[in-house]
Amino acid sequence: MNKNERNARYNAYVESKIPKTHNFPSLFYAFIIGGIICVLGQTIKDTLLSIFDTMTPQEASNWASIGLIFLASLLTGLGVFDDIGAIAGAGTIVPITGFSNSIASSALDFKREGIIFGMCSKMFIVAGPVIVNGVVASIVVGLIYLIIEAF
Amino acid sequence: MENKQTIFFKNKPTIISSYSIAGPKESYSVFAPYFDLVLKDDLWDCDSYELAERKMLEHVIFNAIERAKLQPKEIDALICGDLLNQIISSSFAARRFDVTYIGLFGACSTMAESLAVGACLVDAGYFDNVACATASHFSSVERQFRMPLELGNQRPPTAQWTVTGGGCSVLSNKGIGPQITMATFGKVVDFNVTDANNMGAAMAPSAMTTMLVHFQNTKTTPDDYDLIVTGDLGKLGAEILIDLMEYNGYKLGQNYIDCGHCIYTNEQNTFMGGSGCGCSAVMLNSYILQKMREKVYNKVLFIATGALLSTTSSFQGESIPGIAHAIVLENKR
């Protein structure tokens, strides 16, 4: 038996040995907590709109995002967010709270290496790819829009 | 058939003292009563987890030497390793002792590796007393190898939990205690496992390889040992090793335990159990050596396994090479 064949057999065997997890509870928590976070955002938005007559829906939804970002950073600082995240999984990662948590947790973690080279430079180790890919993709979309407009 | 991987010691270096330390999570372990010191706070009044790991290492070395009724200057060599880059915990801890220092990197196999190297030096008569130590800290390792601590992600079901803890053994050419009679140094084995969250599967083949060579060279079988201990394969890795050994014609029975598998309780949600240098170091220097001194076990095969990956190699998609070193501990008849 050559090495590649042995490795392939071993990996297939390992795959069969990995215990099957119960998917349903984690899906359920992701659904519930993800839903609650979105409802919270909607509540902030609607409350602001009802209080301030001059506010546009766009402004209100920006404030809702910023409110959730604040909350997620605070919970991260207090050390609660990772406990919620361990239960909710994608339920806290996918909403804007996950973006905020990834920045705040990196900042907290690398504080020991100093403010400049630790905290500030490592802030985006997790969130960086999100911004980079989003920005590049949006520029591509904008360029395509310009090209279509030209014809 | 016989190869040179196994060394039979003529003078049989003795483990004259040992000391172990463990973190707060490990205090719930069923073996916790055997640990010499259990920390209530894993930062241990330090400014960072790296400093706490270093302090643990300094503490175990200092206390093991003291327990052997020796002065640090009577120690001829300190053999030490850890998981952080450039083994900073070991080297920086050694800075505090005016002792010849030999730094090792064997990932989680460090405890067995340092004892095996130390036994060779003592057996050959070059050194009289040697201290072998290692430690690991969950938070420092998590920071280095995985993600920020406060990131709200989920750990996959095959993940293991790095043990916060450390241990030190003092080897001597005289004195009383369990003796190291044989050592088998391992080869680097890679079965092309790439999942860094499944260390048990990555390391099990190396444990098997070393075990097979050891059994063949020493003409022993698993039944010849009161206890066979592997380091930190975890639940899954231990099951794989049992299967692999059975495939090769050796049956690991009731006398086989894995430190990673049994150090945490089921309620602690560590999934596959413990890992890290500290895992086997804590267990060896507390429960196992204590039970040997009480003559509950008289012949123990101790195999610590290590996954020799780095964050760079993981990100570059390389598979995880494993290493396993074995030592045999025996009570004098």
Next chain:
Amino acid sequence: MFDLLLYLKVFFVGGFICSIAQVLIIKTKITSARILVMFVVLGVFLEGVGVFDYLVQFAESGVTIPILGFGKALAEGAILGAQESGLIGVFTGGLTKTAGGIAAAVAFAYLFAIIFDARTKKNM
């Protein structure tokens, strides 16, 4: 006026998006960082082809609070910029539109990192 139906839609759509991501995490071993990247790019794409506005009309925060909304805002900004000021707008639009969220995340992260320290994950 409290619109219960809207809130139900927000809850179910938001929850549904998160559970899709959860399925991907469990089934494919994709790390959460990659999931976020995928969803952002998906948001950009949906806005680019003009579908996202219908989703927003249907479920409001249910689609804008998930990271999809961040992608939508980037693409929306880039297109608006292109309409208003041509090529330069393509580059300035996306980040202008999302500047509030990014700046808030950075500022709060800075603030709380100064105040708090990272802790070991607890016994669970």
